[in-house]
Amino acid sequence: MTENTDTPDPQPPGHNTAHDAATEPLVRKRGLMSPLTRRILALNVLALAILVGGLLYFGEYRKSLVETKLAALQTQGEVFAAALGEGAVATGPADRPHLLPSLAGQMMRRLAEPAGVHARLFGVEGALLADSLTLPGAGRTVYRRDLPEDGSGFQSWLNGIFDRIDGLFFSTNGPFSATEEVPYSEPEIPGAIDFDEVMSALEGESARALRSDGEGGIILSVAVPVQYYKEVMGAILLSRDGGDILATLRSVRFDILKIFAVTLAVTVLLSLYLAGTIARPIHNLAEAAERVRRHHDRHVEIPDFTAQGDEIGDLSGAFRDMTAALWQRMDAIESFAADVAHEIKNPLTSLRSAVETAAGVTDPEKQRKLLAVVLDDVQRIDRLISDISDASRLDAELSRATRAPVDVAGLLATLGDIHNTTSGGGKPALTVAAGAETDFHASAIEGRLVQVFRNLIANAVSFSPPSGTITCRVTRENGEDGDCVIVAIEDEGPGIPENKRETIFERFYTERPEGEKFGLHSGLGLSISRQIVEAHGGTLYAENLTAKDGGVCGARFTVRLPRE
Secondary structure, three states: OOOOOOOOOOOOOOOOOHHHHHHOOOOOOOOOOOHHHHHHHHHHHHHHHHHHHHHHHOHHHHHHHHHHHHHHHHHHHHHHHHHHHHOOEOOOOOOOOEOOHHHHHHHHHHHHHHHOOEEEEEEOOOOEEEEOOEEEOOOOEEEOOOOOOOOOHHHHHHHHHHHHHHHHHOOOOOOOOOOOOEEOOOOOOOOHHHOHHHHHHHOOOOEEEEEEOOOOOEEEEEEEEEEEOOEEEEEEEEEEEOHHHHHHHHHHHHHHHHHHHHHHHHHHHHHHHHHHHHHHHHHHHHHHHHHHHHHOOOOOOOOOOHHHOOHHHHHHHHHHHHHHHHHHHHHHHHHHHHHHHHHHHHHHHHHHHHHHHHHOOOOHHHHHHHHHHHHHHHHHHHHHHHHHHHHHHHHHHHHHOOOEEEEHHHHHHHHHHHHHHHOOOOOOEEEEEEOOOOOOEEEEOHHHHHHHHHHHHHHHHHHOOOOOEEEEEEEEEEEOOEEEEEEEEEOOOOOOOHHHOOHHHOOOOOOOOOOOOOOOOOOOHHHHHHHHHHHOOOEEEEEEEEOOOOOEEEEEEEEEEEEO
């Protein structure tokens, strides 16, 4: 005994063999969060962020608050102007009424303090006559200012962010400025010339103004003419800090952010749950497919998610069915290969025995008999190979061929005429009987349908007596499985053994009538016929015909085909 010590040449570096490609894992390992999970989470959070960003904009809401405050301030200004106008005095009988700064200042302080506004009175010449923030003292004037509230902590930090956002987007040059704001700085000696709205009021028209203080805040101003019997004696300027507007916006935004935080947490949790119900099952299915590909183990468990009742469940069910069909097809191929080897081995064994025997035989008569055996075996092998080749190509041809409406009754009538014309004597006659309906069309591949009926007719001819009759009945039936064309081929033979009704459709199974020469049939005809009918969505089955006395009087093969 010798031992093969040859070793294959080493592959060059970087060379990928087919084995390497087959064993390379296709399912990549994922971290804590798969790409699909990240995409779902990002899209959901982005949509929520855009929504919250739009809510935090508040452009129209801010503009509405400013307009409301300005309207209220103008109403207060008109009240101030009316009160100051009534307080105008005349120093002499011939003098015109005019405003007294000391009296007007006291009146403005009493009116401005509860209203929370800064009031200033300007004369007709534009000079400042009185200011509600000045307090008379001993030889000097004291200015009173309200100190801003000191915030701290997270609220103060958040307010600072809001102020910067407002300064960036809602300032005079900002892209979302709701109203035109004018930068403002308090002059050392204020005069009417420093305020456009005051100049308009001295001309008899009320005016408004919105200014920024340079620190993110806004100042609202309204100037109203002070009149006495429609004569302008001065102008009252009311100003107030817009801090309450900003505080309102901050409060609403802070409430929105609270809701956003809760909604964000819920969105993240739901996104992770949703991603888990999508990404994890798909990943498990991919891993199962990888195990099937790598290990070739039919016992690999495919995860079953059909209970979910969604597309993932449908994919899981389809994948399980596909895998089962794949193993079934592989089993059929293995069985078919084994049957082919067995069926070919028998004539080959007979052929070998005949050839070996013929080599040692000198009698011409015995040599002729052995050559006849060799010829029969060769013909049998040729017939087997032809039928096997046809059976192996059948699936591919049925999947590629185009189906068309076929008149089943007309097709059987043509086959009946051919049979009756060419059979001659000594063979049973073939009759075709169609039902009362006129439309027996089925969507099929006509050539393959002809093959089915020829096989069934040939089978019936084999078992029928020479003087018998083969009957082909064509009917229609509208049942639970839809409208069908039914073809029943009946013979007058001995029938089918009860335990062989399904066995006769197996590959290479033959059970021929007595006296028929062995090897004329490959045993694939009925198997191929059933395969063709099932590929058309129909069924093929066999049963016995019974006589009135209960005995068997023939066999019936029934083909059911769905109508087009």
